[in-house]
Structure formats: C-alpha cells, structure tokens
Amino acid sequence: MTDAWFADANPEDPASGAHRIREGHADAPADWPAVAVESGFADDEANYYEKLRAATLTAARDAVAERERADDLQLAHAVRSMDDAERTANELAERVVEWAGTLYEDVPRGLDGVRDIAARDPTTAGEERVVSYATRAVDLLDERDDLRTFIEERAPDVAPNLSEMAGPVLTARLISLAGSLERLAKAPSGTVQVLGAEDALFAHLKGRASSPKHGVIFTHEYVRGTRPQDRGSAARAFAGKLSIAARIDYYSGDYRPEIHTELAERMATIRARAEEGDE
Amino acid sequence: MSDDGLPTGVERRTFDGRERLSTQGPTVYGEPADADGWRAWDASRSKLGGMLELGMDTGLVGGETVLYLGAAAGTTVSHVSDFAGPTYAVEFAPRPVRDLVGVAEDRDNLFPLLKDARDPESYAHVVESDVDCLVMDVATRGQATVAIRNRQFLADDGRLLMAVKARSEDVTADPDDVFDEVLADLESAYEILETARLDRFHADHLGIVARPK
Numbered sequence: 388m389t390d391a392w393f394a395d396a397n398p399e400d401p402a403s404g405a406h407r408i409r410e411g412h413a414d415a416p417a418d419w420p421a422v423a424v425e426s427g428f429a430d431d432e433a434n435y436y437e438k439l440r441a442a443t444l445t446a447a448r449d450a451v452a453e454r455e456r457a458d459d460l461q462l463a464h465a466v467r468s469m470d471d472a473e474r475t476a477n478e479l480a481e482r483v484v485e486w487a488g489t490l491y492e493d494v495p496r497g498l499d500g501v502r503d504i505a506a507r508d509p510t511t512a513g514e515e516r517v518v519s520y521a522t523r524a525v526d527l528l529d530e531r532d533d534l535r536t537f538i539e540e541r542a543p544d545v546a547p548n549l550s551e552m553a554g555p556v557l558t559a560r561l562i563s564l565a566g567s568l569e570r571l572a573k574a575p576s577g578t579v580q581v582l583g584a585e586d587a588l589f590a591h592l593k594g595r596a597s598s599p600k601h602g603v604i605f606t607h608e609y610v611r612g613t614r615p616q617d618r619g620s621a622a623r624a625f626a627g628k629l630s631i632a633a634r635i636d637y638y639s640g641d642y643r644p645e646i647h648t649e650l651a652e653r654m655a656t657i658r659a660r661a662e663e664g665d666e
Numbered sequence: 667m668s669d670d671g672l673p674t675g676v677e678r679r680t681f682d683g684r685e686r687l688s689t690q691g692p693t694v695y696g697e698p699a700d701a702d703g704w705r706a707w708d709a710s711r712s713k714l715g716g717m718l719e720l721g722m723d724t725g726l727v728g729g730e731t732v733l734y735l736g737a738a739a740g741t742t743v744s745h746v747s748d749f750a751g752p753t754y755a756v757e758f759a760p761r762p763v764r765d766l767v768g769v770a771e772d773r774d775n776l777f778p779l780l781k782d783a784r785d786p787e788s789y790a791h792v793v794e795s796d797v798d799c800l801v802m803d804v805a806t807r808g809q810a811t812v813a814i815r816n817r818q819f820l821a822d823d824g825r826l827l828m829a830v831k832a833r834s835e836d837v838t839a840d841p842d843d844v845f846d847e848v849l850a851d852l853e854s855a856y857e858i859l860e861t862a863r864l865d866r867f868h869a870d871h872l873g874i875v876a877r878p879k
Contacts, residue, residue: 416795446779
C-alpha cells in the first residue's frame, strides 16, 4: 500500500499524485484500483481511473517539459561555454607565461606553464599576483573539462544517434550552430554539411570562392581522416547520415543501429578509393 | 468478440473504396474517418493492426485492461484505447510522449507514462496487476528480456502480443535467426501460441501471441 502512487497524495490535487508517479517506484504491481477504493483515496473504480488519468497526464506533461527544457538548449549553452572557457584560458595563459617569465627562470610554455605557475608559493607581492592570476586560468581550464564531461554525459540522452555518430561534443556543436535539435532535424543535409563554415559559404554565394566542402564536421575523423580529394564525398555522406540521425533523435528518440552500420560501410567504400589508387 | 476474430469495437469498414480495420474514437494522425465516428486503423503504421489484419488469434475481445509498452506518439495505442478498457501507455522518449499526451487528452481511459520499459519497478506503483493484455512494440535490444520483466503485470490467463523488430536486436544477423533466439528466450516465462511474419506491413518484424507459463 505504501508503494502506491496515491499513498500520501491529496485526492483532490492531481499535482501531488503526479509527483509520486514520476518519482516513486514499487517492487511489484498490485490491484491499485481496489487498494485506492479501500483506503478512501477514490470513491469507486471509475473515480479512481478519473484521478489516475488526471495525475498521469500532469506527470507526463511535466516530465516532457522538464526533459525537453533540460535537453538540447542546455547542450548548446554548455558547448559554447566550453569554447569560451578554453579560448579565455588560452588568452590568460599567454599573459601569465609572459609575465611569469620575467619573475621565474624556468617557465614551461602554454597551458602547462600556467599549471606550473599556479602551483608555486609566491614570495613577493609581484609573484603573488602572477600566481593568483595563473590560478584563475587553471580554474577556467578545470571548468572547461567539467563542461566537456557534462556534454559527454548528457548528449547521448538528448540525441542518441547523433552522439553515436558524431561524438557528444560535435553533436552539441551541431545543435548549437543550428540553434536547437529541432532546427537541426529540419535542416537539409547540405546545410548540416557546411554548418560552421558560414563565412566561406557567404564568400561563395557572393562569387568570391568555391563552395565549402565542410563546416564543423571537419573535426570528425570521418572527414579529416579522409584524403583531401575524397573529403567532399566523405563530408556529404557523413552530413547525410547526420541529418537522418538528427531527425530520428528529434522525432522518435530511438537508437537505430542500422544507420550507423550503413554509414560505416559507406565510409569504407569512399576510403577504399585511396587504396585502389584512383585519383 | 465478433465473428471475424476481431475484438468488439474493431470493425472492417470501407474507406476511400477500400475495406480497412477501424475503431471508433477521435482521430489522431490524419487517418480517414466516416460519418459515424469510425476511423481507419492503418496496418502499415501499426504492428498490432498488422497482426489483426493477418488474422492472428490475439485473444482480444474488447474492454480489457491493457499495458502497452513502446507507445511512441500513440498511433496504435489510440486504437487500442478505443476498444479496450483502462490502457496504460509506456514510452521512454520525451518527444513522442508530447504527442501521446495530446492523444490521451481526448480519451478517458488512456494513461500516458514517460517511463523505461526495461525498468518495470519505475511504474509498478502506477500500473495495476493482472492486466488482461500486454502489448509490446519496443525497438530496443533485448526485447525478450523486456517481455519477461513485465510478465509480473500480466494475469495468468492474459495474453502477450508482441512485435519483434529483427534489426533492433542485430542489424547484421538473418532475421529468422534473431526471431528464433527471441522465441527461445521468451519460452522461460511464456508459452508461445502463435507467430506470424508481419512483412506484408512491416519488414523484418515477427508478430507473437503468447501466454504466461
């Protein structure tokens, strides 16, 4: 009895039952309608089902709204923040290393140098400032790593097929560039192919350049790891399947193993051209 | 049950000059409806519709309590709730549940649950015991395991109506091998009463009627 979704729920308030529907659990089902009538939660069976209906509708509506709110936009913000954190950390690092070089003899270059400085014990007022500044930069690097972990954990829930195909970070970038998973799902695959290459695309549209072969998807091994003369084909095939994956993720949410196999086969075919030696 | 093996509340009626399955209820997905409120049940968009269309003996008579796993946006479960009694609809993905809620809003006996069918404890506090019929259409690996885990909801004389999607288990394997494996796994908890390939409506799907052991 204590396991039932309506235990402790206010019979007149669907929201209280809805909360238990979402959060509760039981080891086994029971004859809940009878239990509800016996315990006085419902007047009779028909009244029980009316209450169950109101509570399940509220629970499902709330859960959907929460999951959707939690989902694609959070990923987009997280990946933009991750990029900001990294860019800013690099900028700070440059300054830290340059400054620290005037105070210490042995400063490693780049981000290693920042971690090295942050770990030192300052002895003068000047050293104190540069070590403190380095500490901020290190915090920012840690934040970047935490953001990446967050993206890696969350993306497979939001977009299982895209995450499998492109990896969690590239998935988040594509969602961010498109604006949302919905807009990514509704974009033609040619758009997906050049997301992130807007400058090159507009240069092309103004007649100043050839059309870009790829945007941010270049960061994926499927494109970058393919020899240059086949990269256009690889990018087109990859973008085509990404586009399908985005639609499945947005409209159904099922994981579909077959599209991943198909893409792997297509990529193998494109790459086989290099081995055959045709130009 | 009516004479043609269909549950009460499911009828063959003529839509656009073609005889099709239909149920009586508010329309959901742009399916044709007639003046009496009957709406066509598209067997090529519904595995259970396919099983009925192929004449499988589902044991459904109308009015039963149903647990439906893999309800998606509610296409099939809307027809089920038209002829069944209390109908619990479990779906895991949020986007389709948004549509499912819309379908449930138009019906009194359909209860949508955003839950994972692989984790029955997460809805055992809501779904009642001894349901008459467990319908399963989940596109996930381990479909037999899901059926076995959800056996606890089903009455001893109830029916499992299941559509197995071969490609969800293993894309590369021969569907027949996949089906044999799923059926062998099911045998631990269910007695298989009937199977039929649904290929006329759904490629590489097997329809299964079973009852608890």
